[in-house]
Amino acid sequence: MPAIWSSRTMAFTRSSKTFFFSFNLLQRRTCSSSTSQPQPQPFNAETICRILSANPTSTVDASLANIPVQMSPDLAVDVLKKLSNAGVLALSFFRWVEKQQGFKHTTESFHELIESLGKIRQFKMIWTLLAEMNRKKLLTRETFSLVSRRYARARKVKEAVEAFEKMEQYGMKPQVSDFNRLIDVLCKSKSVEKAHEVFDKMRMRKIVPDLKTYTILLEGWGTQGNLLRVDEIRREMESEGFEPDVVTYGIVMNAYCKAKKYDSAVGFYHEMVEKGVRPSPHIYCTLINGLGSDKRLHEALQFFEMSKASGFPPEGPTYNAVVGAYCWSTKMEDAYRVVGEMKELGIGPTSRTYDIILHHLIKAQRNQEAYLIFRRMSSEFGCEPSVSTYEIMVRMFCNEGRLEMAMEVWDQMKSKGILPGMHMFSSLIGSLCNESKVDEACRYFQEMLDMGIRPPAQLFSSFKQALIYEGMENTAIHFAVKLDKLRKTPLIA
Structure with missing residues (x-):
């Protein structure tokens, strides 16, 4: 055991030394800037998370004891969002902040805590929080949807449905919008068969599905690549009098792209145009993504030009799709050029843009170039890496066997108050x-x-x-x- 604790001590020293130097410097500057009217310190969610993660063995009370910060409900929610991958720490912070003078939690702060506790499967604690929300009259229909989602993500499908059904015990009779949220939760958790059962049960209770119900179910089967079910739902929608709209067409195209039936997806595009339905940016993004991944770059770029001529303002996801299309065809210089266009248009690039580039560089074994792009993201490109960006880099160095570099990236991430997830x-x-x-x-x-x-x-x-x-x-x-x-x-x- 001594080896474990000595290595932990060295890591704590390495990861926290820079932060505490900056923290002390900030204190000295603040104290010397004005003797008559001291200015409040610029503590934000990132700074608070950095303090909390610098020494996870210390209590929240001890870590934040000397922090002169006025905690608002919005700031508490921001901190809880950043602690999403650290359920135990999120709960400790939640309890600490509610003891601050004049502070009251909101429905949103409870929801953020439920989200992080659900990730570590602390469902008993979640139901304790629901009872507390009920006493404080903060419970909403969305609360039960969130609990169902966390159960479904944990592959507890039966419990997800039971959580939904408990709404009535709290005086909330399920409406079509509530069923829609549950069906959506189950579909997104790859339990589409169960979602269809809920859909059938809903109709048995004489609750009439709306267009959104069918759209959610259509998307669920599409994500599974089950084109027979997709066509079945489409026919049922039309028999119920629901004319396919732009959203429906987008979902169907996405389903066919996922099944690598790109010609069929393009066919649905032309059918949509013939019926007078105006394609949305999402439609173009779907087709560019699909055709780009199939290395049909010329066709992808044709739809990109159509999107630009469509009259819609340029959107980041569409440009990300074009970046991805160039990457799939190993035309990295063109991908970088599109990133430059995004900057000129003021629509990015975002960490998602760079995640796409990094993924393809690593896939092409251009790891040195990937690391250079990663290092320049925040300093030169003005884009902070996200937790998924750090995950890409850590995995790259792990696969290379360069574990010191992986740990260095890890420490850099922690110094920014970003906490790692299970993967x-x-x-x-x-x-x-x-x-x-x-x-x-x-x-x-x-x-x-x-x-x-x-x-x-x-x-x-x-x-x-x-x-x-x-x-x-x-x-x-x-x-x-x-x-x-x-x-x-x-x-x-």
């Missing part, structure tokens, strides 16, 4: 185990547990085997006990 932990811990760097693997595994994230069974099995191979059976037992405790012990308010 990032899995990539880094798995790679450290493969390279027999078990002390470092222990440090990150402990950090994952501190955040309340339960590792996948496969990851823990590999981690345990690596410890046993290095003669660290006691450490393996120690983590097995901690993990078991995390699984069985619900969080308390």
Whole structure:
């Protein structure tokens, strides 16, 4: 065990030294700037998250004890959003902030906490929060939709439907809009068959589906690539008197693109135009994405030119699709040129734009170029990397076996107050185990547990085997006990 704690101490020193230097400098500048009228410190959500993540073993009360910040409901929501991947820390912050003088939580802050607790499957705690929301008259129909979504994401489909049905216990009779949200939740969680069952149950209760109901179900089957069901829903919609609109056509085109039936998708475009339905930017984006991924660059660019002539203002997603189309055809210089156009038009680039470029550079084994683009994102391009951007880079260095670089990127991410999710932990811990760097693997595994994230069974099995191979059976037992405790012990308010 000493090796574990020494490596954790070194990592804490490395990741927090820069922050605390900046923090102390900020304090000195603030104190010396005005003796008669001290200015409030510019603490925002990012700064607060940086403080909290710098030492996860410290309590929130201790970490924020000397922070002179006026906490507003909007700021609390922003912090909770950034703590989305750290359910335990999010709960601690939630309880700390409600003790601040004059502060009252809103429905939105409860929803953000439910979101982060759902990621670590703390459903008992979630129902405790719902009871609290009910007492404070903050419960909404969207609350039950959110709980259902978290259950569905955790592959607890039965519980997702039961959570929806509990609405009536709280005096809310389900309406068509509520059924639409549940069907949407199930479809997006790849439980489309169950969503269709809910759709049938809804009709049995004499609740008439609307256009949105059919659209959601159509999109669900389309995402699954089930073109037979897509055509079936289309025919049913028309028999119920719902004329296909631009949204319907967009969903059908997307379904055919996912099934790699690009000619059929283009055919639906022409059918739509013939019926007098004006194509939307989303339609063009769908076709550019699909044709671009099939390396039909010339056709993708034709639809891009059509989109520009359509009269709609330029949109970032459409330009991202063009960037992707050039990347699929390995025309990186053209992709960079489009990024320049986005900047001139004031519609980007965003971190999503760079994620597309980085993905294709790494796929083409141009890793050095990818790292250079990543390093220049915030300093030269004015675009901060997102958690998915950092995940791409960490995975790249892990696959290269350059674990020091992976950990350096990780520390850079943490210094910006961005917290990793389960997939990032899995990539880094798995790679450290493969390279027999078990002390470092222990440090990150402990950090994952501190955040309340339960590792996948496969990851823990590999981690345990690596410890046993290095003669660290006691450490393996120690983590097995901690993990078991995390699984069985619900969080308390």
